[in-house]
Amino acid sequence: MSGFSIEWLTLREPYDLAARNATVLDAMLAAFSGQASIAVVDLACGTGSTFRAISKRLPARQNWRLVDNDLGLLASASALGRPPEVTVAAKAVDLVRDLELALDGPVDLITTSALLDLVSEEWLERLMVEAAARRLPVYAALSYDGRVSFDPAGPFDADIVAAVNRHQHGNKGFGPALGPDAVAAAKLIAKRVGYSFVEGSSDWAFGTNDAPIQREVLRGFADAAAELRDLPSAHVTGWLAQRLDLIAAGASSMRVGHLDFFAMPMPIR
Numbered sequence: 023m024s025g026f027s028i029e030w031l032t033l034r035e036p037y038d039l040a041a042r043n044a045t046v047l048d049a050m051l052a053a054f055s056g057q058a059s060i061a062v063v064d065l066a067c068g069t070g071s072t073f074r075a076i077s078k079r080l081p082a083r084q085n086w087r088l089v090d091n092d093l094g095l096l097a098s099a100s101a102l103g104r105p106p107e108v109t110v111a112a113k114a115v116d117l118v119r120d121l122e123l124a125l126d127g128p129v130d131l132i133t134t135s136a137l138l139d140l141v142s143e144e145w146l147e148r149l150m151v152e153a154a155a156r157r158l159p160v161y162a163a164l165s166y167d168g169r170v171s172f173d174p175a176g177p178f179d180a181d182i183v184a185a186v187n188r189h190q191h192g193n194k195g196f197g198p199a200l201g202p203d204a205v206a207a208a209k210l211i212a213k214r215v216g217y218s219f220v221e222g223s224s225d226w227a228f229g230t231n232d233a234p235i236q237r238e239v240l241r242g243f244a245d246a247a248a249e250l251r252d253l254p255s256a257h258v259t260g261w262l263a264q265r266l267d268l269i270a271a272g273a274s275s276m277r278v279g280h281l282d283f284f285a286m287p288m289p290i291r
């Protein structure tokens with residue numbers, strides 16, 4: 023499965039949904055309670071997982087703009103089932119080139135999920151400055167934060183996780199990626215642009231029965247570690263083989279750290 027394939031996004035969606043931080047989500051919902059309608063732009067929407075996660079809890083009349091640069095994912099997102107008072111427009115936008123275009127027009131809320139660990143500090147700054155210029159709140163879920171734990175733990179886990187976290191800083195199209203530092207960087211920028219900031223953890227928790235997602239995550243970790251070439255390749259393949267054996271035996275569980283945040287412009291005095 024590739025990084026943004028429909029298969030991968032579909033596999034991870036129930037874990038993302040379960041992981042979303044309730045305090046952060048409630049802070050976002052409270053900002054719009056009592057409103058009859060809302061216009062949302064979802065950046066890097068994939069197949070529409072943020073829409074599915076939150077639309078039932080937002081004001082009834084909704085206008086969604088779903089933005090991505092992958093036409094296959096957008097086609098899947100635009101086929102979303104929805105009640106008549108909810109409109110959804112899927113828009114192909116390269117967020118590196120045309121972030122501002124994605125935000126233009128009537129918008130009350132910017133959402134995104136599983137994006138900010140892919141972007142550079144420069145792009146994140148651009149997003150927050152553009153949001154502040156329009157006085158728009160930002161709800162960003164599921165940014166990887168570098169914490170991974172395995173049960174049972176193994177002797178090479180820490181080496182692999184350290185390699186994965188170094189690999190996370192590679193360029194994913196937005197410049198050198200923030201990777202696990204994304205939410206800390208967002209917090210600093212939010213403060214600078216006069217935003218309040220609520221954050222909370224949204225870790226993936228995989229139990230012994232969650233074999234397919236554990237296998238995919240571990241293969242992704244091994245690929246990332248192998249690509250960096252700073253660990254002996256036999257360590258990486260040996261580590262993966264041992265962990266896959268534990269999964270096959272129904273004896274592996276793991277936790278992958280993520281963070282959500284809701285940032286909102288503070289009232290001007």
Ligand SMILES: C[S@@+](CC[C@H](N)C(=O)[O-])C[C@H]1O[C@@H](n2cnc3c(N)ncnc32)[C@H](O)[C@@H]1O
Nearest residue numbers: 026066067068071090091092116117118135136
């Ligand atoms: C990890 S997926 C997350 C998708 C979705 N938000 C979710 O939570 O399932 C990252 C998304 O970023 C999109 N993406 C990556 N680079 C992009 C760019 N330059 N412009 C627009 N979207 C981009 C991918 O197509 C993909 O849908």
